[in-house]
Amino acid sequence: MTPTPTAEAARRRTFAIISHPDAGKTTLTEKFLLYGGALTAEAGAVKARAGRRAATSDWMELERQRGISITSTVLQFPYRDHVVNLLDTPGHRDFSEDTYRVLAAADAAVMVLDAAKGIEPQTLKLFDVCRQRGLPLLTFVNKWDRPGRDPLELLDEIEQQIGLVATPVTWPVGIAGDFRGVIDRRDGLYTRFTRVSRGATEAPEELVEAERAAGEEGEAWDRAREELELLDSVAADLDPKTFLAAESTPTFFGSALTNFGVRKLLDAVVDLVPAPAPRLDADGTPRPLDAPFSGFVFKVQANMDPSHRDRIAFVRVCSGRFERGMVVTHGPTGKPFATKYAHQVFGQERETIDEAYPGDVVGLVNATEVRVGDSLFLDEPVTFPAIPSFAPEHFSVARVRDTGRFKQFRRGIAQLDEEGVVQVLRDPDLGDQEPVLAAVGPMQFDVALHRLEHEFGAPAELSPTSFRLARRTNRSSADSLRGMRGVRILERADGTLLALFESQYWVERLEQEHPELLLERLVAEGSVG
Numbered sequence: 001m002t003p004t005p006t007a008e009a010a011r012r013r014t015f016a017i018i019s020h021p022d023a024g025k026t027t028l029t030e031k032f033l034l035y036g037g038a039l040t041a042e043a044g045a046v047k048a049r050a051g052r053r054a055a056t057s058d059w060m061e062l063e064r065q066r067g068i069s070i071t072s073t074v075l076q077f078p079y080r081d082h083v084v085n086l087l088d089t090p091g092h093r094d095f096s097e098d099t100y101r102v103l104a105a106a107d108a109a110v111m112v113l114d115a116a117k118g119i120e121p122q123t124l125k126l127f128d129v130c131r132q133r134g135l136p137l138l139t140f141v142n143k144w145d146r147p148g149r150d151p152l153e154l155l156d157e158i159e160q161q162i163g164l165v166a167t168p169v170t171w172p173v174g175i176a177g178d179f180r181g182v183i184d185r186r187d188g189l190y191t192r193f194t195r196v197s198r199g200a201t202e203a204p205e206e207l208v209e210a211e212r213a214a215g216e217e218g219e220a221w222d223r224a225r226e227e228l229e230l231l232d233s234v235a236a237d238l239d240p241k242t243f244l245a246a247e248s249t250p251t252f253f254g255s256a257l258t259n260f261g262v263r264k265l266l267d268a269v270v271d272l273v274p275a276p277a278p279r280l281d282a283d284g285t286p287r288p289l290d291a292p293f294s295g296f297v298f299k300v301q302a303n304m305d306p307s308h309r310d311r312i313a314f315v316r317v318c319s320g321r322f323e324r325g326m327v328v329t330h331g332p333t334g335k336p337f338a339t340k341y342a343h344q345v346f347g348q349e350r351e352t353i354d355e356a357y358p359g360d361v362v363g364l365v366n367a368t369e370v371r372v373g374d375s376l377f378l379d380e381p382v383t384f385p386a387i388p389s390f391a392p393e394h395f396s397v398a399r400v401r402d403t404g405r406f407k408q409f410r411r412g413i414a415q416l417d418e419e420g421v422v423q424v425l426r427d428p429d430l431g432d433q434e435p436v437l438a439a440v441g442p443m444q445f446d447v448a449l450h451r452l453e454h455e456f457g458a459p460a461e462l463s464p465t466s467f468r469l470a471r472r473t474n475r476s477s478a479d480s481l482r483g484m485r486g487v488r489i490l491e492r493a494d495g496t497l498l499a500l501f502e503s504q505y506w507v508e509r510l511e512q513e514h515p516e517l518l519l520e521r522l523v524a525e526g527s528v529g
Ligand code: G4P
Pocket: 019, 020, 021, 022, 023, 024, 025, 026, 027, 028, 091, 142, 143, 144, 145, 146, 254, 255, 256, 257, 258
């Protein structure tokens, strides 16, 4: 008997890992795969494989040169009797639109902190996005095998900086760098840490009785007990209700490199992360899980494979059973879309996917007309809410180097805009001649230039502008703003008018002097960058 979508959804856990670069996201991802049985070879294979793939593709060349990951990937593996979908976010230093969109497809996130560094700028920014989406957040304090900060101080920092109550589920015995093990606050059991060589195998987990541990761990034990009493007195206990409401964050201590604490974290993902729930449509009506297939596109990527020059749309399934080969309707155009080529995509590696359920991600090849935010459905029409774009903070004028390549330049710019690599803003008087590219982080510009040259055959150059923020406006306000100093009015492909400013101060001044003008904030503007 075919399982129902509701039953399959109940087994799914779909989440993303967020972190500042170097906090250990890649390592933790590898370890999750190891514990999920998806990595049979030694841990580290993910990185090694990624390196090999990158070498074979000009599209990934930039990633290889920089040792970064620009594309995001989706990993699926079984764990206990569940199916875990790990949406990997791009790992580069700049925040990009991509990350934002990936989080739109996740039901929760795991925030990885470096024990020595605590909350770093990128973590804060990513956290802002989670907050906007109301995403429940688990926290993993990583690298406890190395010297780091005081655990109570770290909890305090989480509360102060991101406003979530940190509820430690495990508590470290021994300071960072002299890691002895963790006490599980739910049952009081002590798990001793045994160092394994770079964590090639699962870490041996030795459960030690409290009395024996007290004798063997001595001072470190006493100190942990004192800290635990303090925690008990401030009632910082795991609370699934406030976790789901994104008010508290269950916190774990460990070391991804040596595998310690990874299993407890993965168990928590399965036990605490909510299963995919009926998704609200644009009118706020939930689409039942057992309704016919539906999903929304959260990412579009062209030319991932240079030998195919194709275009893949990543769809998060929201209801029903997806079967490869089914012909679904593309919401915005009403056209049929054949899903003969459905893949599970991991970097450059693809596997044909035959069926999928709510919470799963399907990569649809040949998605020429499909855009980020579009809905796809079978039988019963549905429109899911648009994924808002992030507020850009960098603006550069793009020009083609060789005017004979203008056609290619124009096509490339349009493609990059559709994929959301950069936002393309035009001056209605100049059209496509000198579009302004807008991005959240400057790395997006490098990617755009690289792709314009290598994929579209249109080498281009960028001149930075002094604009730093944009506000949404309307026609009548735009007419008044055009004559003002320090403002530029540009238009997005969807017709939205944006007013660009050099500083927050200038916007505020204009707002005071001209309260009649529409100067609407874009999503997440003003977050720490
Ligand atoms: P990222 O994806 O968040 O950028 O971080 P990544 O996992 O690549 O980890 C960054 C560095 O931190 C790596 O070292 C990794 O080995 C190390 N690391 C990750 N988790 C732990 C941990 O629990 N303990 C310790 N001590 N180190 C950890 P690297 O030298 O940059 O790379 P590699 O040569 O080890 O691969």
